[in-house]
Amino acid sequence: MATRTRRPERREEPLSRERIVEAAIGLLDTAGEGGLTFRALAERLATGPGAIYWHVTGKDELLNAATDAVVAGTMIDGTADTTPQEAIRALALGVFDAIDAHPWIGTQLARAPSQTPMLRVFERIGRQVQALGVPHAAQFTAASALLNYILGVGGQNAANARGHQSDTNRTEFLETAAAAWANLDPAEYAFTRNVAGQLRDHDDRAEFLAGIDLILTGITARQWPTDPAPS
Missing domain, CATH: 1.10.357.10 (Tetracycline Repressor, domain 2)
Structure with missing residues (x-):
């Protein structure tokens, strides 16, 4: 009887503050501030809201972090x-x-x-x-x-x-x-x-x-x- 080779499981990228902020920016771009909820963000990241709260305390902090990430990208050293x-x-x-x-x-x-x-x-x-x-x-x-x-x-x-x-x-x-x-x-x-x-x-x-x-x-x-x- 031939043995079946087990396919290695795909490892998902671990959740991080950077991933959360990046996902938040994408959600804000498509749905606006009103569409930025922890439930929608959790669905986009395929995780639970509780895991997100481990990295950010609330929507205000997330909005500030998303804004800062975009603004920081405009800071070109002369x-x-x-x-x-x-x-x-x-x-x-x-x-x-x-x-x-x-x-x-x-x-x-x-x-x-x-x-x-x-x-x-x-x-x-x-x-x-x-x-x-x-x-x-x-x-x-x-x-x-x-x-x-x-x-x-x-x-x-x-x-x-x-x-x-x-x-x-x-x-x-x-x-x-x-x-x-x-x-x-x-x-x-x-x-x-x-x-x-x-x-x-x-x-x-x-x-x-x-x-x-x-x-x-x-x-x-x-x-x-x-x-x-x-x-």
Whole structure:
């Protein structure tokens, strides 16, 4: 009688905090924050909710960890010959693209200003603001202006993208909006009518970076008050 060879059992990858966070990001991308439950996460990981609680204490911690994992991926170390302006542009575009790919990121960053993800971004911006030579008394203002612009425009772009999921839908949306602008009352909306064509043809990322450049130009050109740094 022939003996049957026993097939080796397939070993599943052990559950870890990293696997849980990765699965949470995937769930957030597809179902949004409302769809992130420990039951749904347990099904995705083929485990029980209790095993997940061993690694994370609750949804808030999981949201923060997922946000931090995405944001950390945008933190690109600059080279020695990178200017502060170039470093800020690279960081800003990284966060913009991260919010575009993961729309829930924008809400999480704005909701938790004292948590690690937001602090990562603010710290990187602040160090480059210092490198620009902005006086200490104006550094918070300059860094905050950049941060608020990045999060505001990034979040708005993500919200717009959810409204038109394809390039075709985006084109149709802009065509309709531009036509509406062009037909506004010329006396009341002279400027808006005049830039209707630019609305139709604009590139979101290019406009975003142009806004960053405008802020950087203002930061470097302004005559800031020079207060001594605290000892």
